[in-house]
Amino acid sequence: MNYTEQLQRIFGFSTFRANQEEIVQAILARRDIFAVMPTGGGKSLCYQLPASMMKGTCLVVSPLISLMKDQVDAANAFGMKAGLLNSTLSTAQQHEVMARLQEGDYDLLYLSPERLALPGFFERLRRAPLSFVAVDEAHCISEWGHDFRPDYLALSSLKQELPGVPITAFTATATQRVQEDIVRRLALNQPLMTRASFDRPNLFYQIQLRDQVNSQIEAVVRAHADEAGIIYRLSRADVEKTAAWLQKRGVKALPYHAGLDKQTRGHNQEAFNRDEVQVVVATVAFGMGIDKSNVRFVIHGDLPKSMEGYYQETGRAGRDGEPALCLLLYSRGDYFRLRPFIDQLPDERERQAGLAQLNRMMALAEQPVCRRRAVLHYFDEEYDRDNCGACDVCVHGVQSVVASTEAQMVMSAIYRSGQRFGAGHIVDIVYGAKTGRISALGHDQLKTYGVGRDRGKRFWRQLIDGMLSQGLLKSEGEPYPMLHITAAGDEVLFGRAEFVTHQMLEDRGTKSEESLYDEQLFTLLKKLRRDMAEKEGVPPYILFSDKSLHQMSSLMPQTPDALLGINGVGQMKLERYGKPFLEIIGNYLTDNPEACPQQATKVTAPSAARKQTSGQTLGETLRLAETGMSVEEMAAERELKPSTIASHIGELLQQGKGLDVGDYVDLAVRSEMAELFRVHGLQRLKPIVDGMEGRAGYEQAHIVRGFLLSQGGKMEEVNDDADSD
Numbered sequence: 001m002n003y004t005e006q007l008q009r010i011f012g013f014s015t016f017r018a019n020q021e022e023i024v025q026a027i028l029a030r031r032d033i034f035a036v037m038p039t040g041g042g043k044s045l046c047y048q049l050p051a052s053m054m055k056g057t058c059l060v061v062s063p064l065i066s067l068m069k070d071q072v073d074a075a076n077a078f079g080m081k082a083g084l085l086n087s088t089l090s091t092a093q094q095h096e097v098m099a100r101l102q103e104g105d106y107d108l109l110y111l112s113p114e115r116l117a118l119p120g121f122f123e124r125l126r127r128a129p130l131s132f133v134a135v136d137e138a139h140c141i142s143e144w145g146h147d148f149r150p151d152y153l154a155l156s157s158l159k160q161e162l163p164g165v166p167i168t169a170f171t172a173t174a175t176q177r178v179q180e181d182i183v184r185r186l187a188l189n190q191p192l193m194t195r196a197s198f199d200r201p202n203l204f205y206q207i208q209l210r211d212q213v214n215s216q217i218e219a220v221v222r223a224h225a226d227e228a229g230i231i232y233r234l235s236r237a238d239v240e241k242t243a244a245w246l247q248k249r250g251v252k253a254l255p256y257h258a259g260l261d262k263q264t265r266g267h268n269q270e271a272f273n274r275d276e277v278q279v280v281v282a283t284v285a286f287g288m289g290i291d292k293s294n295v296r297f298v299i300h301g302d303l304p305k306s307m308e309g310y311y312q313e314t315g316r317a318g319r320d321g322e323p324a325l326c327l328l329l330y331s332r333g334d335y336f337r338l339r340p341f342i343d344q345l346p347d348e349r350e351r352q353a354g355l356a357q358l359n360r361m362m363a364l365a366e367q368p369v370c371r372r373r374a375v376l377h378y379f380d381e382e383y384d385r386d387n388c389g390a391c392d393v394c395v396h397g398v399q400s401v402v403a404s405t406e407a408q409m410v411m412s413a414i415y416r417s418g419q420r421f422g423a424g425h426i427v428d429i430v431y432g433a434k435t436g437r438i439s440a441l442g443h444d445q446l447k448t449y450g451v452g453r454d455r456g457k458r459f460w461r462q463l464i465d466g467m468l469s470q471g472l473l474k475s476e477g478e479p480y481p482m483l484h485i486t487a488a489g490d491e492v493l494f495g496r497a498e499f500v501t502h503q504m505l506e507d508r509g510t511k512s513e514e515s516l517y518d519e520q521l522f523t524l525l526k527k528l529r530r531d532m533a534e535k536e537g538v539p540p541y542i543l544f545s546d547k548s549l550h551q552m553s554s555l556m557p558q559t560p561d562a563l564l565g566i567n568g569v570g571q572m573k574l575e576r577y578g579k580p581f582l583e584i585i586g587n588y589l590t591d592n593p594e595a596c597p598q599q600a601t602k603v604t605a606p607s608a609a610r611k612q613t614s615g616q617t618l619g620e621t622l623r624l625a626e627t628g629m630s631v632e633e634m635a636a637e638r639e640l641k642p643s644t645i646a647s648h649i650g651e652l653l654q655q656g657k658g659l660d661v662g663d664y665v666d667l668a669v670r671s672e673m674a675e676l677f678r679v680h681g682l683q684r685l686k687p688i689v690d691g692m693e694g695r696a697g698y699e700q701a702h703i704v705r706g707f708l709l710s711q712g713g714k715m716e717e718v719n720d721d722a723d724s725d
């Protein structure tokens with residue numbers, strides 16, 4: 001069997017991701033490897049696949065004992081023979097594992113690094129049939145890395161102790177220095193060096209000013225009801241506050257920070273991993289231990305200290321390749337909150353590096369350039385598309401506005417109040433807020449009080465940030481920074497210069513992009529997954545990823561064969577878990593005659609045969625439609641349900657096949673529906689049909705959606721999933 005067949009049979013994937021194939025080939029050719037891949041890039045497959053094909057056992061060195069069991073469970077769920085060896089096992093269990101290893105009974109054996117340092121251990125390994133060694137999180141061996149672990153140093157003797165056994169190293173951390181360090185310490189022999197792009201196309205980057213942090217966070221959590229998310233806060237106190245706020249409002253949330261005892265941390269992480277709670281609110285201490293692939297959003301409630309941190313933390317979203325949102329809420333004040341951390345650093349060079357990192361983050365937050373481009377630039381990668389289509393700047397667009405008058409209003413408020421107040425209070429004056437402080441100071445008597453009432457507080461806040469970053473204002477003073485006007489500010493104040501600010505165009509909401517799937521069915525499948533996972537004592541995503549469930553609720557496969565066509569469903573998973581999932585889908589289709597499976601081509605292309613039939617069936621509908629038949633007539637002619645025909649018409653409209661929407665849905669219904677789609681998004685038909693209150697049904701909804709999609713703009717947003725891999 002070749003490796004492509006094995007990819008399909010075990011993992012249920014039809015194609016490799018970037019760099020995977022090259023690595024698999026090199027491992028099969030017994031080369032050493034050094035591979036950098038971003039989180040979620042699919043590292044484990046790189047060694048698991050060859051391990052399943054080669055004689056002997058692949059030793060996987062992995063830093064976190066808490067993760068090992070899940071990794072082993074996941075490999076076993078694919079039908080591989082995997083085991084683990086660490087201090088959680090009893091002596092008898094360890095003997096058993098070693099005996100099985102000698103017999104070559106494992107494809108994969110996960111080990112902790114300190115195991116290798118035990119006296120006599122290498123001796124025993126030399127007697128066992130080994131295929132190769134895979135060092136996961138290899139940056140832990142470098143003191144320059146951010147996760148240095150002394151026990152990883154034991155790996156330095158691997159090459160000597162296990163002569164002839166290839167060593168492969170994997171990491172998501174990419175600085176040049178760390179890279180060289182890893183290769184040197186592991187003594188890799190002319191390794192294949194590969195580096196996958198750091199672009200994570202399924203992540204949507206969004207950066208907003210923070211005003212009411214907990215409400216802003218809550219809004220996102222609600223928009224992602226029932227989807228897992230991580231919320232990062234800078235301080236433990238803020239972690240506790242945000243967690244409590246969410247809990248009080250009925251969100252299942254748990255805190256995580258280094259101040260909690262080990263047991264509580266373990267419990268909270270586990271509850272999150274198993275989908276028992278929706279969100280974890282955490283400091284950056286919550287990190288390496290998360291292997292969960294279905295995190296749908298990551299929110300930073302404060303500015304991270306570095307791009308590296310921002311990238312790694314947001315990288316925990318969407319590892320399954322499905323769309324996920326990364327929202328950063330920041331305020332200019334974060335700069336001043338973070339400065340003390342940097343100023344405390346003992347070494348001058350470190351301080352400078354820290355400051356440069358912080359400035360870089362500030363620039364990312366404040367400059368109106370594509371966030372993806374900026375992030376990739378940090379990793380020395382040039383992003384060559386003009387519009388990434390998945391960050392707030394690219395999606396909303398930025399406009400340059402002359403705002404000299406507004407800037408003058410702000411500066412006048414600053415002058416008249418004596419240049420002794422911070423941004424919050426100045427906004428209150430301009431906006432005309434009725435606060436105790438305003439009236440106590442008599443600031444409601446100022447001439448500028450309330451001149452800017454018609455523009456929301458947020459506008460003024462943003463304007464002040466713009467003025468600060470362009471040097472019209474300075475913010476100085478401890479512990480309360482006060483705004484004062486610079487010489488450049490005077491120029492604008494007295495009308496000698498203009499102030500041009502860059503503003504993001506109107507927000508279209510923060511919900512991540514979603515593919516066209518039936519949400520009701522998805523919920524049912526998710527519940528089944530959770531129940532089954534609980535019975536087996538494994539995290540739910542180990543059974544099937546979110547991506548698999550999305551496809552199931554969109555293609556609605558009804559036979560084992562069709563189920564195999566779903567991304568992530570291999571032979572073993574089909575046999576082990578397939579049946580109940582097929583049952584749920586079957587029942588759902590019986591209960592919901594309106595439910596309409598998508599065409600396979602739309603979501604993925606599982607097999608050429610299937611693609612062709614769906615193409616043919618669309619073509620047939622097009623042929624009839626061109627003769628002027630109505631939906632009902634075509635349905636009768638083709639012995640299909642009207643809703644199926646309607647979905648074809650929708651698809652044909654979307655493809656711009658020259659049909660006229662007016663032939664199927666009249667203008668009044670169309671505009672009413674368009675409005676509903678605008679409010680609810682294009683993903684689901686049910687809210688639209690409900691909203692029409694009987695004036696129109698699913699058939700019309702299919703058609704109008706197709707029409708709207710053909711009108712550009714939103715097309716990419718909804719159809720993204722189709723071409724993503």
Ligand code: ADP
Nearest residue numbers: 013015016017039040041042043044293319320
């Ligand atoms: P990493 O360890 O690099 O963070 P994982 O190995 O956990 O990433 O893989 C991330 C996700 O990508 C997993 O859900 C995995 O099943 C999926 N994946 C890996 N390779 C492929 C592929 N070739 N096609 C589709 N999905 C893949």
Ligand code: ZN
Nearest residue numbers: 370388391394
């Ligand atoms: Zn962009």
